[in-house]
Amino acid sequence: MTALPLAVLSPFALSALAPWAHARLKHHAGWLLAVLPAILTAFFGSLMPLAASGAPASFRTPWVASAGVMFSFHADGLALLFAVLISGIGTFILIYAGGYLKGHPQQGRMFVFLLLFMGSMLGVVLSDNLITLFVFWELTSLTSYLLIGFNHEQERSRRAALQALVVTGTGGLAMLAGFLLLGTAAGSMELSEIVEKGDQIRSAALYLPVLILVLMGAFTKSAQFPFHHWLPNAMEAPTPVSAYLHSATMVKAGVFLLARLTPALGGTPEWEASLTVFGAATMLAGGALALVKTDLKQLLAYSTVASLGFMVMLLGIGSPYAVKGCLVFLTAHALYKGALFMVAGAVDHETGTRDASALSGLRTGMPFTAFAAVLAGLAMAGLGPWLSFIGKELALEAVLGGGNLWLTAVTVLTSASFVTVAGVTGLRIFSGPPSAAPKKAHEAPLSMWIGPVWLAIKGALLGLMAGKAAAFLAPAVSSVLGRPEQMKLALWHGVNAALGLSALSIALGAAAYIGWDRVRSAGRLGDTILKWGPDRLYDLSLDALSALARGQTRVVQSGYLRYYLLAVILTVMTLAGHALYSRGEPPVMVSTVPVTAYGAAVALMIVASAIAAVLLDTRLGAIAALGGAGGGVALVYVMYGAPDLAMTQFLVETLTIILFVLIIFKLPRFARLSRPWSRVRDGLISIAAGGMMAYLALVALHVDLHPPISSYFAENSVPAGFGRNVVNVILVDFRALDTLGEISVLGLAGLGAYALLKLRLSGRKAV
Amino acid sequence: MSDLILSTATRFLMPLFLTFAVFLLLRGHNEPGGGFIAGLVAAAGFALYSLAYSPGRMLQLLRVGPRTLIGWGLLLAAVSGLPALAAGTPFLTALWAKLHIPGLVNLKVGTPLIFDVGVFLTVVGVVLTVVVALQEEED
Numbered sequence: 001m002t003a004l005p006l007a008v009l010s011p012f013a014l015s016a017l018a019p020w021a022h023a024r025l026k027h028h029a030g031w032l033l034a035v036l037p038a039i040l041t042a043f044f045g046s047l048m049p050l051a052a053s054g055a056p057a058s059f060r061t062p063w064v065a066s067a068g069v070m071f072s073f074h075a076d077g078l079a080l081l082f083a084v085l086i087s088g089i090g091t092f093i094l095i096y097a098g099g100y101l102k103g104h105p106q107q108g109r110m111f112v113f114l115l116l117f118m119g120s121m122l123g124v125v126l127s128d129n130l131i132t133l134f135v136f137w138e139l140t141s142l143t144s145y146l147l148i149g150f151n152h153e154q155e156r157s158r159r160a161a162l163q164a165l166v167v168t169g170t171g172g173l174a175m176l177a178g179f180l181l182l183g184t185a186a187g188s189m190e191l192s193e194i195v196e197k198g199d200q201i202r203s204a205a206l207y208l209p210v211l212i213l214v215l216m217g218a219f220t221k222s223a224q225f226p227f228h229h230w231l232p233n234a235m236e237a238p239t240p241v242s243a244y245l246h247s248a249t250m251v252k253a254g255v256f257l258l259a260r261l262t263p264a265l266g267g268t269p270e271w272e273a274s275l276t277v278f279g280a281a282t283m284l285a286g287g288a289l290a291l292v293k294t295d296l297k298q299l300l301a302y303s304t305v306a307s308l309g310f311m312v313m314l315l316g317i318g319s320p321y322a323v324k325g326c327l328v329f330l331t332a333h334a335l336y337k338g339a340l341f342m343v344a345g346a347v348d349h350e351t352g353t354r355d356a357s358a359l360s361g362l363r364t365g366m367p368f369t370a371f372a373a374v375l376a377g378l379a380m381a382g383l384g385p386w387l388s389f390i391g392k393e394l395a396l397e398a399v400l401g402g403g404n405l406w407l408t409a410v411t412v413l414t415s416a417s418f419v420t421v422a423g424v425t426g427l428r429i430f431s432g433p434p435s436a437a438p439k440k441a442h443e444a445p446l447s448m449w450i451g452p453v454w455l456a457i458k459g460a461l462l463g464l465m466a467g468k469a470a471a472f473l474a475p476a477v478s479s480v481l482g483r484p485e486q487m488k489l490a491l492w493h494g495v496n497a498a499l500g501l502s503a504l505s506i507a508l509g510a511a512a513y514i515g516w517d518r519v520r521s522a523g524r525l526g527d528t529i530l531k532w533g534p535d536r537l538y539d540l541s542l543d544a545l546s547a548l549a550r551g552q553t554r555v556v557q558s559g560y561l562r563y564y565l566l567a568v569i570l571t572v573m574t575l576a577g578h579a580l581y582s583r584g585e586p587p588v589m590v591s592t593v594p595v596t597a598y599g600a601a602v603a604l605m606i607v608a609s610a611i612a613a614v615l616l617d618t619r620l621g622a623i624a625a626l627g628g629a630g631g632g633v634a635l636v637y638v639m640y641g642a643p644d645l646a647m648t649q650f651l652v653e654t655l656t657i658i659l660f661v662l663i664i665f666k667l668p669r670f671a672r673l674s675r676p677w678s679r680v681r682d683g684l685i686s687i688a689a690g691g692m693m694a695y696l697a698l699v700a701l702h703v704d705l706h707p708p709i710s711s712y713f714a715e716n717s718v719p720a721g722f723g724r725n726v727v728n729v730i731l732v733d734f735r736a737l738d739t740l741g742e743i744s745v746l747g748l749a750g751l752g753a754y755a756l757l758k759l760r761l762s763g764r765k766a767v
Numbered sequence: 768m769s770d771l772i773l774s775t776a777t778r779f780l781m782p783l784f785l786t787f788a789v790f791l792l793l794r795g796h797n798e799p800g801g802g803f804i805a806g807l808v809a810a811a812g813f814a815l816y817s818l819a820y821s822p823g824r825m826l827q828l829l830r831v832g833p834r835t836l837i838g839w840g841l842l843l844a845a846v847s848g849l850p851a852l853a854a855g856t857p858f859l860t861a862l863w864a865k866l867h868i869p870g871l872v873n874l875k876v877g878t879p880l881i882f883d884v885g886v887f888l889t890v891v892g893v894v895l896t897v898v899v900a901l902q903e904e905e906d
Contacts, residue, residue: 658811736882739844743885746893757900
């Protein structure tokens with residue numbers, strides 16, 4: 001169905017119109033632009049029944065058919081779940097960005113970037129072809145770079161943007177390699193076919209390399225430990241970006257990829273071990289670091305890291321309970337975390353600070369925002385009868401079912417951290433007496449509270465109407481498990497071990513919330529450790545890379561023409577010499593053409609000129625002697641019937657002289673500055689290079705690697721090329737593409753020479 | 768440096784160079800010649816003029832800047848490959864039109880000629896770019 005690619009590409013098209021809309025409507029443009037994602041949400045929702053019936057909508061057209069690349073989309077349950085989240089939350093993000101960046105001179109640019117990102121993200125989740133997916137995946141990295149670096153005047157923003165790009169880009173490259181291997185192992189580049197060949201892939205020799213490479217892509221994108229550091233740093237981005245990319249959508253792309261490939265790669269001990277270990281480590285790191293932060297966005301970012309670890313760990317367990325828990329939690333998390341981020345942005349916008357320890361009593365000034373915050377906070381804590389509560393119950397049962405004690409402990413501790421963070425961001429800053437914030441708090445505009453309120457209510461309603469949520473999520477669960485799966489969700493599972501653990505985590509979290517100040521001062525140690533954490537490592541490795549580049553540039557790029565020539569000649573000699581040596585048999589040293597008197601004379605002239613060029617110690621004399629050698633070579637061309645070559649050679653010799661005449665007066669007086677030993681070295685190398693070229697020419701006379709095609713050219717020159725000059729017909733017809741490449745190089749070389757000369761000129765003027 | 772002999776000789780040599788260049792360019796498909804060689808000859812003519820008078824006078828005569836010539840040459844060469852695409856054949860495939868009036872004209876004109884003109888312009892542009900840059904260096 002063609003509507004599918006059109007839906008993916010529509011945000012790209014709209015992004016082109018966004019600056020125009022912004023120029024006319026200013027910040028109200030957000031409302032207008034949000035119409036598209038709203039329509040897309042409805043569209044993707046309407047495809048859900050198809051996916052549930054087992055015949056998902058799909059589209060396929062050749063892109064680079066010779067390389068097996070299709071422009072193909074496949075809207076199964078998992079893809080649609082993400083697509084609905086992306087376009088649904090995107091609707092409110094666009095509206096929110098309209099209010100948040102009201103009056104910002106580059107607001108139009110923000111709309112453009114957000115729409116570009118939306119299209120890329122939809123492409124990632126709906127792509128069927130691995131390469132198509134990869135292209136969209138990279139587009140999300142690029143647009144995320146632009147969005148994080150939106151405040152590009154600030155160095156911190158630029159650093160954060162670059163860091164996100166480097167980390168996710170490195171992972172993306174590994175993932176591309178993994179995709180290519182996966183395609184080989186599965187014999188198909190289409191995900192819809194790959195997921196059905198799980199057994200074949202798992203038993204393939206390539207399985208482990210594929211797994212490692214794909215995990216690198218997923219872990220960097222979803223900020224898993226030890227790559228988690230880019231995500232908190234990305235909070236430099238304006239809040240609409242943080243809410244959209246860094247909580248609800250892009251960071252979940254890695255989780256999406258793992259879920260998507262579970263039927264193909266999952267279920268092995270390697271899969272289970274790596275996902276649970278990295279997931280649990282990420283949960284602990286994120287959960288612990290979230291507790292010591294006071295910046296609202298940092299708090300939320302670290303808890304997002306922990307949440308992503310949670311999802312990865314659940315996918316690692318891989319049981320039906322775990323998969324259901326993962327997807328329910330993922331949906332709930334997107335809703336409440338998006339809402340909380342928007343709340344944090346609204347608070348920042350209206351009070352001028354994001355420091356949670358300095359804020360309180362905002363409920364009177366910002367009632368709607370407070371309402372959304374409390375609702376979303378309850379969801380995050382897993383307290384209210386919301387969707388997140390169901391997810392938490394399922395997840396706890398999955399972890400208990402896995403029978404792994406320490407995973408259970410990690411889950412309880414992380415859940416406790418969520419409770420504390422929810423308390424701080426959803427309750428603490430709104431309760432108590434009003435604080436003395438830089439600005440007096442008053443309610444944010446409609447555009448900035450409608451999103452969080454809507455998302456928070458949505459999360460609550462989905463929990464209360466668990467049957468609807470189950471119907472919505474069932475096709476996605478089936479996609480991940482690779483088989484149709486019944487899905488029933490209920491708020492009340494009875495009094496069981498999971499409920500007990502849930503209560504325990506809430507008690508722990510509540511305790512930490514009450515003693516938040518003491519927890520933070522105890523956590524200073526963590527901050528000190530953090531200074532030496534992966535963020536520092538990232539800086540060190542970038543510095544090391546720069547140092548390496550500087551060092552090798554100093555060695556390789558000396559700036560002296562003679563050393564470049566030396567390097568070129570020695571390289572050619574080594575490579576050609578090795579080829580000649582390994583060939584073994586010596587060439588026939590007997591001439592196959594008769595030696596003529598004029599031939600000998602020309603040869604003598606060339607040799608004499610060459611010797612003179614070396615020995616003469618005037619520049620003009622040396623150049624004239626070189627011209628003599630060149631002229632001799634041209635005569636050789638004439639003797640063997642190559643007039644075109646001869647003409648070219650003569651002309652080039654002439655022009656060389658002209659160019660030389662232009663600069664000869666600028667050169668200093670000729671002098672011997674080089675040391676004797678370096679002259680001896682150069683002489684030896686020259687003789688060796690010349691000797692080897694002569695040897696090579698002799699060998700080449702007797703080697704036919706391929707049947708020569710010169711006869712083809714000669715025969716077809718007139719009938720096919722309408723020209724009797726074979727050389728010219730080859731140049732402009734048979735091999736015209738080569739010629740086009742050559743004149744392009746020539747043109748660039750000319751511009752390069754021009755740039756070098758002009759640079760020196762202006763440099764001299766500056767002195 | 769203005770030399771009376773050189774500048775007078777150039778006045779006669781220059782048209783010869785350019786005529787010969789056009790001659791080489793057009794006949795190149797059948798006899799020795801072609802865009803590259805013709806470009807070198809034309810560039811030599813202009814370079815001579817530049818030496819005899821001045822780079823400024825030469826550029827006035829040329830009307831188009833040498834770097835612009837490089838661009839036009841490359842563009843022309845690349846564009847000459849496009850009709851082939853429209854005809855459904857690979858990029859740069861030669862297309863020919865025959866103009867035949869018995870006893871008067873018997874001419875074949877094709878995209879390779881356009882391509883060769885592109886090569887010609889590029890070569891002239893590159894050589895003159897370097898020549899002018901070197902000569903201005905002198906001042």
